[in-house]
Amino acid sequence: MRILGIESSCDETSAAVVEDGRKVLSNIISSQIDIHARFGGVVPEVASRRHLEVVIPTVREALEKAECTWDDIDAVAVTNRPGLIGSLIVGVMAAKTIAYAKNKPLLAVHHLEGHIYANFLTDFVVEFPVVCLVVSGGHSDVIYMPEHGKYELLATTVDDAAGEAFDKCARALGLGYPGGPIIDKMAKEGNPKAVRFPRARVKDTLDFSFSGLKTAVVRYAESSEDDIKDITASFQAAVVDVLVSHTFKAARERGVKQVLVAGGVAANSGLKNAMTEKGKRTGIAVSVPPMVLCTDNAAMIAAAAYYNYDKYLAHDLRLDCKASEPIGL
Secondary structure, three states: OOEEEEEEOEEEEEEEEEOOOOEEEEEEEOOOHOOOOOOOOHHHHHHHHHHHHHHHHHHHHHHHHHOOOHEEEEEEEEEEEEHHHHHHHHHHHHHHHHHHHHHEEEEEHHHHHHHHHHHHHOOOOOOEEEEEEEEOOOOEEEEEOOOOOOEEEEEEEEEHHHHHHHHHHHOOOOOOOHHHHHHHHHOOOOOOOOOOOOOOOOOOOEOOOHHHHHHHHHHHHOOOOOOHHHHHHHHHHHHHHHHHHHHHHHHHHHHEEEEEEEOOOHHHHHHHHHHHHHHHHOOOEEEEOOOHHHHHOEEEEEHHHOOOOHOOOOOOOOOOOOOOOOOOO
């Protein structure tokens, strides 16, 4: 089965063709980073207008790269929630048009489900049940997944998401946008133990809170002459420490043998290394997809659609978009 995936939930326009939920035949990503960098963040209206310009050319390129015709495509999958509503609408309308014109099934995918299923596009063999850490610009969630399409939210952020904290700190420190890759690069040359930034605990839960950490970093930088590399390294260490400890605590409580990491922040080298090392010490297998599958892409959307085909098949051309919706609903 070959599924065409379309992803446009934020500022990346992507189209991909995936075979049997495992083999990526193409995964084309049109980035808007250069466009939004001048504003220090994603401008929703600008993002949606850019999606309009490139979505169809991106789909065509994905088909060409996969060496497929429309007769080779069995279904069309698209992200319809959550995300920037204007951006989502562009991708969904493109998918609806294609599905109607080519008489293909239309499959609606939750963006976070897509991130989780990026792990199924690697050589890692997933064995349920698993605990998933999904970390991105808008989400910091720990999810228990007993089987395909079943999710239990164990922890989330009460304020800023991890990726959001990276971007805000980078902007406050004058480092530019996007903040995650910049801080990750600088942190490699700094001392992660130079500054002991706070690790927030939210009562007796596994929830995350990064707003206070962000404020602590900004105030420290304003009154300190420390090397900026040491500050970024210490900030990243604080974020990673909490993400890793909460995830593995959840894994122990649920008795799972595997942890999946997903989302844009999963591309962070500090997080990847810490998760891998913790997994080795605890005997829990850890899966972190390659960078191209961590950031927003359509291959993960097509993979999620394949493994949950019957559930997603309920959607028709009246499909709508939602800016916000918890995973699993």
